[in-house]
Amino acid sequence: xKKILIVEDDKRIIAALNIRLRANGYDVCAAYxxxxxxxxxxxxxxxxxxxxxxxxxxxxxxxxxxxxxNVDTASIPIIFITALKRPDLRERAQAVGAVAxxxxxxxxxxxxxxxxxxxxxxxxGV
Amino acid sequence: MSTxxxxxxxxxxxxxxxxxxxxxxxxxxxxxxxFLEAESGEMGLSLCLSSQPDCVLLDYLLPDLNxxxxxxxxxxxxxxxxxxxxxxxxxGNEMIVAExxxxxxxxxxxxxxxxxxxLERAVxxxxxxxxxxxxxxxxxxxxxxxxxELVRKNEEIxxxxxMLSHELKTPLTAAREFVSILLDxxxxxxxxxxxxxxxxxxESCDQMTMGLNDLLDVARLDTGKLRIDPRLFNIGVVVQRxxxxxxxxxxxxxxxxxHRLPLDLPERSFDARRxxxxxxxxxxxxxxxxxxxxxxxxxxxxxxxxxxLVSVRDTGRGIAPDQCAHIFERLYQxxxxxxxxxxxxxxxxxxxxxVIKLHRGEIWVESIPGQGSTFFFTLPPGIDHIPATxxxxxxxxxx
Numbered sequence: 001x002k003k004i005l006i007v008e009d010d011k012r013i014i015a016a017l018n019i020r021l022r023a024n025g026y027d028v029c030a031a032y033x034x035x036x037x038x039x040x041x042x043x044x045x046x047x048x049x050x051x052x053x054x055x056x057x058x059x060x061x062x063x064x065x066x067x068x069x070n071v072d073t074a075s076i077p078i079i080f081i082t083a084l085k086r087p088d089l090r091e092r093a094q095a096v097g098a099v100a101x102x103x104x105x106x107x108x109x110x111x112x113x114x115x116x117x118x119x120x121x122x123x124x125g126v
Numbered sequence: 127m128s129t130x131x132x133x134x135x136x137x138x139x140x141x142x143x144x145x146x147x148x149x150x151x152x153x154x155x156x157x158x159x160x161f162l163e164a165e166s167g168e169m170g171l172s173l174c175l176s177s178q179p180d181c182v183l184l185d186y187l188l189p190d191l192n193x194x195x196x197x198x199x200x201x202x203x204x205x206x207x208x209x210x211x212x213x214x215x216x217x218g219n220e221m222i223v224a225e226x227x228x229x230x231x232x233x234x235x236x237x238x239x240x241x242x243x244x245l246e247r248a249v250x251x252x253x254x255x256x257x258x259x260x261x262x263x264x265x266x267x268x269x270x271x272x273x274x275e276l277v278r279k280n281e282e283i284x285x286x287x288x289m290l291s292h293e294l295k296t297p298l299t300a301a302r303e304f305v306s307i308l309l310d311x312x313x314x315x316x317x318x319x320x321x322x323x324x325x326x327x328x329e330s331c332d333q334m335t336m337g338l339n340d341l342l343d344v345a346r347l348d349t350g351k352l353r354i355d356p357r358l359f360n361i362g363v364v365v366q367r368x369x370x371x372x373x374x375x376x377x378x379x380x381x382x383x384x385h386r387l388p389l390d391l392p393e394r395s396f397d398a399r400r401x402x403x404x405x406x407x408x409x410x411x412x413x414x415x416x417x418x419x420x421x422x423x424x425x426x427x428x429x430x431x432x433x434x435l436v437s438v439r440d441t442g443r444g445i446a447p448d449q450c451a452h453i454f455e456r457l458y459q460x461x462x463x464x465x466x467x468x469x470x471x472x473x474x475x476x477x478x479x480x481v482i483k484l485h486r487g488e489i490w491v492e493s494i495p496g497q498g499s500t501f502f503f504t505l506p507p508g509i510d511h512i513p514a515t516x517x518x519x520x521x522x523x524x525x
Contacts, residue, residue: 012300016307023312054292083295084288085342087353104299105335108306 002119003027005046007037007063008081009055013104017050024112034058038066041073048118049073053082053089064096077118081106131158132253135179137170137196138163138214139189146240147183147214151249153242167191171199174207181253182211184231186222194222197229206230208260210252214240232256280349287345291338298338302331340473344456347480354397354484361426361434361505362387364398368405369424372413380418383409386425394434396485396505404478404489408438408501411474415499416442432507433487437500444495453491454479478503 004026008014014030021028029044031037034057041049049067051060060080067073080093083104093101100114134151136144144163151159162177164170167188174182186193193213200207210232215223223234232252235244305328307313309321316324346352369385376383405424412422420441427435445453456476482489482503493499 010296010300013296013303016300016303019307019312020303023307023310083292083299085291085339087355104295105302105331106299108303108310 001025001027002047003029003044004115005037005041005044005049006030007032007034007040007049007055007060008052009033010052013052020108020112021115024115026115034063034066037063038070041067041070045072046076048077048079048115050079050081050115053080054084061092061096064098068096079111079114079118081111131160132249133160133162133177133180134249135162135164135170135173135177135182137165137167137173137182137188138185139165140185141165143185143214143237147245150240150242150245154246157246157250167196167199170196174200174209179209181209181249182207183249184211184213185237186213186215186226193226193231194229197226197231200230208256210256212248212252284345284349284351287341291342294338295335298331298334302328302335305331340477343477344473347477352480352484354400354481356395356397356485358393358395359398360391360393361396361401361436362391364402364405365424365426365436368402368409372406372409375410376413376422379413379416381413381416382421383413384421384423386423388427391426391428391434394505394507397481400481400484401505404481404503405436405438407474407478412438412440412442412499412501416440420498429504434505435502436505437502439498439500441498444497445491445493445499446495447493450491450493454489 002025004021006014006017006021006028008017008030009032011032014032018028018030029040029046031040033055037049037051040046049063051063053060055063060082064078064080067076067078078093078096078098080089080098080101081104082089082101085103090101099118102111102114136147138144138147148159148161151157162173162179164173167190170182170184170188173179184193184196188196191199193215197211200211207230211230213223213226213231213234214237215234216237223231226234232255233248235248305324308316309324309328343352365385365387369383373383409422409424416422422438422440425437425439429435454475457472479489482505486506487504489501489503491499491501
């Protein structure tokens, strides 16, 4: 079962993503901030990371950089989810090699499709 | 003129000449004077700095400095003194007056033509002129300060909007996602009524998202920070995408939504995402105000002047002529009392107008009440080099 790391400082959004992703056949681990994200990444070796951008203690780009510089997580697909609306975020996300960026509120079907695509699943899902 | 005595600094190496100037000025009793005297340029300079005279009478030919050197020592053209200097020239010095005036002298008088009348007039004119100039300077400084303050306040409001939008979108995302989870049956089967009610809740979340995004755009417009990123693109593709994304909404309302595009539309430089936003807004409005069975047609044509003309035509209730002029205004909402609330903050058409303006295009509406409305906008050719204000990092908000 593929494992997804969610890094998001809003616990309700983590809870919702957890339900949604498990329903789609994924294993989920989560972190509320950047430092915890690395602990979780090391402990769980996720196959994909879903990162919020604006978080206390280091934003999503910081987490992305750290994932990239860690041998075990250097090549996992990264998807950003953000409540910020700024044109430069897409470019920055591309620069760290993210496969997608979703604005909050996101369309969960699109998010699940993007995750499936990044993990090499057929667009039809599971 | 103030009742305070005028402080006049007389710089002349001849005590006799000094006495003449004093006497000539005192001949007119309508002013009072407070005289200061200096017999050399150096002494005059130090008095200029220490006693802030209202006016200086300067002999052009001093033993240590000439008038030009004196002006230069005071700051010259780059930093002229804040008080007027009237140059008194002897016979044969007339040639240098032009240069002296350029160097910052307020006026000049030939010594051999001095009279009580012309000396007083020269002093009073010069003092008044400088006082006015100082007042204007002062006002300008105050305006500048106010402006800086307003720019800062605007920036504060804008970053507040961003913070607000971020803080509201996060719980909104959670609410919408849990509603979706219920709708998708992930928490168990639903009755039709439950499904219908949850659908309404989800739609309301989407409406709130649009409202928040509109607020952000208006905050950006207010501070001149709404940026467009024009790139060569085919408007036909944008029209097709906008129509495709709103077809479900049209079907739901039983409205026939179509696009009509010529085959050979040329590429033009525009911000595809922003134009998509404008089209989405116009089509959504058209669908909102068109009854079931009606029609909405989106067209794009290549005009002879090289611009692209886009239109969104509906068979809705139309817009009264007196409202046509106002609907692009900020916060304007066509709404009569018997109507139900249609949603929206009244910012949509204002944002459309501003986005089109940023493209140097025009937007307008033509309408026949009862028959329908057509919204038009143009995208002129050659807007590749619109300077964009870079977004600032101050928009970044931490949760």
